[in-house]
Amino acid sequence: MEACHSPHQSNVTSSGTIIVAIISLEAFAGMWINAFIICVLCIGWVRKKTLNSNEKILLILSFSRISFLYFSWVYNFLYLLYPEYLYAHIMRQLIASFQSFFNCSNLWVSASLCVFYCIKIASFRNSFFNYLKVKIDMIVPWLLLGSGILALAVGIITYDLNESMQGKNLNESMQSKNLNETMQSINLNETMHNTKLNFTCLGKFWKSSIRIDKNIFTPFFLIGFGCAVSFMAVIFAAVFLLFSLWRHKNKMQTNSMKDLSMDAHIRAMKSILSFLVMYSINFICLVLTMYYSMMNETTMILLLSLYLYAFPGVHSLILIFSNPKLEKALLKILSCVKCEFFMK
Secondary structure (H helix, E strand, O other), X not given: OOOOOOHHHHHHHHHHHXXXXXXXXXXXXXXXXXXXXXXXXXXXXXXXXXXXXXXXXXXXXXXXXXHHHHHHHHHHHHHHHOXXXXXXXXXXXXXXXXXXXXXXXXXXHHHHHHHHHHHHHOOOOOHHHHHHHHHHHHHHXXXXXXXXXXXHHHXXXXXXXXXXXXXXXXXXXXXXXXXXXXXXXXXXXXXXHHHHHHHHHHHHHHHHHHHHHHHHHHHHHHHHHHHHHHHHHHHHHHHHHHHHHHHHHHHHHHHOOOOOOHHHXXXXXXXXXXXXXXXXXXXXXXXXXXXXXXXXXXXXXHHHHHHHHHHHHHHHHHHHHHOHHHHHHHHHHHHHHHHHHHHO
C-alpha cells in the first residue's frame, strides 16, 4: 500500500530542497574560490621556501572558510533532508561545534587581516604605532594563535550549548505532557486544596523553564561578545586606515606629488571599505541568527544563513582582485580556459 503524503509535507520538502540547492551553490563556489587561493599560495611557498605575513593570514583564512562552508553545508543538508541522521548520537553537537569553530576562526582571522593592513599601510606619528609597524611580522603568528584559541573556546561552548538545547527540548516535551495530565485532572467538583496543588505544580514547571533559558542565554552571550570584539577591531582598523589614506591623498594633491605606492594604497582602501560593509552586514546577520536560535525561528535562521554562507566566497573573490599575485594567477587560468574553449 502506497504511503500518503500531505500537501504541507510536500511543500516543506520542496522548499527544503530549494534552500539546500542555494546553500550548495554558495558553499561549493566559496570552497572553490578559497581552494584557488590556497593552491596559489602553496605553489609560491614551495618555490620561494617562505611566506610573508600577508600570505600566512590569507592561507589560514582560506582554510578556515573552506572548512566552515563544508560543515555548514553538511549540517543544513542533513537538517533539511535527512534530520534522522543529524540527531543520531552526538552528530549534531559535533557538526555544530566544528561549524562554530571554523566560523569564529574565519571572523577573527579576517579581523587580523584588517588589523595587519592598518598597521602595515597606515601612517601615524605615534611611537607605539611605529613600534607595531616594525614588529608586525612577529605579531602576526600571535594573532593567528589567539584566533585559534578563541575559536576553540567557541567550539567547546557550542557543543555544550547544543547539549543544553536538546535537554531543553526534552524537558519541554516532558513538561507539556505533565501539563496536559495536570489540566485533565482538574475537575469542577474537586476541592480547593487539590486545585492549589495543581497550580503549585504548574509554577514549578514555569520556574524550571526560566532556569533552562538562563543557562542557554550565557553561552549565547559569550559567543556574541567574541563576535562583537572582532567586529570592533575591524571597525577601528578600517577607520584608521581609511583616514590615513585619505590624509595621504590630500597631501599628495596639495604638493602635486605622485607616489608609486598610491595605486597599492587605493586598492587596499577599496578592499578594506568593501570588507567593512560586508563584515558589518555579516555581524548583524550573526546577531539575528543567535536571537532567532533562542526563539526557535527556523525559517529566519535559514534565510539569514543564505548571506552568511555567501560572505566567505564573495570576500575571498575581492581579496583575489586586490592582490596582484592572486589576480595575475586567476587571469592566467581564465585565459587558458578561454583558449581551450575557442579551440574546441
